[in-house]
Amino acid sequence: MNPVRVLLADDEHLIRGALAALLALEDDLLVVAEAASGPEALAMARAHRPDVAVLDLQMPGADGVSVATSLRAELPGCKTMIVTSHGRPGHLKRALAAGVRAFAPKTVSAQRLAELIRTVHAGGRYVDPELAADAISAGDSPLTAREAEVLELAADGAPVAEIAERASLTQGTVRNYLSSAATKLGAENRHTAVRLARERGWV
Amino acid sequence: MNPVRVLLADDEHLIRGALAALLALEDDLLVVAEAASGPEALAMARAHRPDVAVLDLQMPGADGVSVATSLRAELPGCKTMIVTSHGRPGHLKRALAAGVRAFAPKTVSAQRLAELIRTVHAGGRYVDPELAADAISAGDSPLTAREAEVLELAADGAPVAEIAERASLTQGTVRNYLSSAATKLGAENRHTAVRLARERGWV
DNA sequence: GGCCACCGATGACATTTGTCAGGGGCACCG
DNA sequence: CGGTGCCCCTGACAAATGTCATCGGTGGCC
Secondary structure (H helix, E strand, C coil): CCCEEEEEECCCHHHHHHHHHHHHCCCCEEEEEEECCHHHHHHHHHHHCCCEEEEECCCCCCCHHHHHHHHHHHCCCCEEEEEECCCCHHHHHHHHHCCCCEEEECCCCHHHHHHHHHHHHCCCCEECHHHHHHHHHHCCCCCCHHHHHHHHHCCCCCCHHHHHHHHCCCHHHHHHHHHHHHHHHCCCCHHHHHHHHHHHCCC | CCCEEEEEECCCHHHHHHHHHHHHCCCCEEEEEEECCHHHHHHHHHHHCCCEEEEECCCCCCCHHHHHHHHHHHCCCCEEEEEECCCCHHHHHHHHHCCCCEEEECCCCHHHHHHHHHHHHCCCCEECHHHHHHHHHHCCCCCCHHHHHHHHHCCCCCCHHHHHHHHCCCHHHHHHHHHHHHHHHCCCCHHHHHHHHHHHCCC
């Protein structure tokens, strides 16, 4: 039986290296490539055509989900899984929509990770039960596309005028969207709304 | 020569375990304890009295710097070092003030980390050059104590009235402090001011 | 003692924001 | 075809926020 060819993508060398070392102990797993950024992960995947890609959620360049999306299109045979420190409900949803086969927090053990890689390679799927519960209880985003867009532009505390300009909208329209978004989220102002939407992974 | 006794504290099992495995390969290093939270790190340190404590910056309960402060008081012989994913200038300053001997990002290699542990154990110090440059260019916080306090209370987007109540101040006073803080930081409003202060590690 | 920085407050003002009530246009669906 | 939901806008009002001038008190420092 050929070993499972694995691509590791994580921007923290320390963790990536440690992970590679641990997975190397499993004789049915073979780490064929490592990457420290989204674009690098894609390039490595093209070059080495791994069976399974283990992606960190937050990476410079392109995050794990967008890498997974690209991979799905380019290398349908390559299964993807996401490992992350900060698992937010929305991320899980986006990841599953992108065809990711497994989604786990970094609090799992290396042993467990190795098992997950095997599971995914065999065609199985997995999501962390706790994250799944969060995602279900958080539900779908009640925000419309524009509400979410405007909220995102408001994320760094920009004044309404700037948001309006960047979104090519009227200030009044922007305020209406922000107001309705805040109402839907149960927030008193747009800033707490931004925070809540972030926590739920809706932005 | 006795091996260096190391305490590992990081809330991500995956990383902690991987790190422990890697450090175990170095025969002059011995991981005697692991912890997943600030309080647990303290308890472990008391129980096992390590030579060097490797602390993650962000942990549940108490962050790496406060753990380092407590350790310095309780176990003066135990040297502390901080390893983190997100190194902000202010964190570095606070860490050094707390008597931390080394401050490195998680982008270092395991080999490098092992060297750092030896360096620290031998009485040396180390700070990541890039972080040091950031810290120097960021300079000291221009904020007065109250400005920083009020800014912190404003961090989650609370309205002025709530900040005033929580700080036992008048709304006018709060607005004045927020205004001066925003001016000092070159921000247009308090929300971007909060963000800037966070980025520089001044809150 | 005088100087200066910080703390805390007041009052007034301009600006920004939040909120509400609309209206026209468009697309989808029963 | 009518209803519904979203998009985009307007206008107006209330509330929150930012800004400025100013004042008194405190404590450190030369």
